[in-house]
Amino acid sequence: MTLPNLPGIYVWVDTIFVALYICVWLFLTWHFSMFVIKGRFRKAFIEGNWPEHEARPPLAPKVAHAIHMFGMIILGFSGMMIRFPAFDRTPMRYLHYIVMIPVILTTLWRIWYAFRSKTNADWREFAITKVDLNTALGVLAYYGYVSDSKPHVAKYNVMQKMSYNLFLYMMLAQMLTGILIWRLPLPIVDASVYQGAAALIGASGIIWVRLLHYILNWGFIIMMTVHAYLAFSVDVPCMLDFFGLKEMEVHPHGHGDDHGHGDHDSEPDLGAAPAI
Secondary structure, eight states: OOOOOHHHHHHHHHHHHOOOOOOOOHHHHHHHHHHHHTTHIIIIIIOOOOOOSSSSOOHHHHHHHHHHHHHHHHHHHHHHHHHSSSOOHHHHHHHHHHHHHHHHHHHHHHHHHHOOTTOOOOGGGGOOOHHHHHHHHHHHHHHHTSOSSSOOOOOSOOHHHHHHHHHHHHHHHHHHHHTTTSSSSSTTTTTTHHHHHHHHHHHHHHHHHHHHHHHHHHHHOOOOOOHHHHTTTTTTTHHHHHHTOOOOOTTTTTTTGGGOTTTOOOOOOGGGOOOO
């Protein structure tokens, strides 16, 4: 079997995603400029007019989110160092495989928590309904600064739900591809996992799985950049609470992230984002 021109393919992937990443930063620059021009920055950072929240995020998802976030940063960095080695790849591979273990565990735990938690089984909060889809244009108009009001349907708006679901599906795909391309033995994981995967999908299959894993890594870098921008701009009190830095105010009869009060240009309830 003739193998594909892998170096050329990876160059194209890097070229496309670097260009896309630049476009993302240009868009975020424009978005923040509009955030200031439209007066939303003044209302939030100067007047303290932040989104209202009915309750603080539960402790367990907050801890899992922190573990997951730092793990994803390390995985993204080490993944790029494997692709563009500034030094020996082997330490980066060990770091990558070691850190992926808590990330996998927190992902699986968050899925279990969403469906099986006795106190906060919240999977329904992320289900996309027909009503959500009907509000999509209104939500896009609000975030695109075409409209100053945003439809309120549930705790999370439709764009949040789509991004959280996409993140989960990408995470599951990344977990699977990561296991399939396992290369280094770890004390707590049997090296036969990699050997079995190689036998299952073959050498050429491993090549394409590794490429998919790398593409997903780029996808996570872009998504986490956007998520970080939103967290540090549109709902800082909830972000601070989520990392245990400062308790946010709670309004038991508030409307969460999408309340439609005219002077409250509310933004996403990022602090209540899932821990995956």
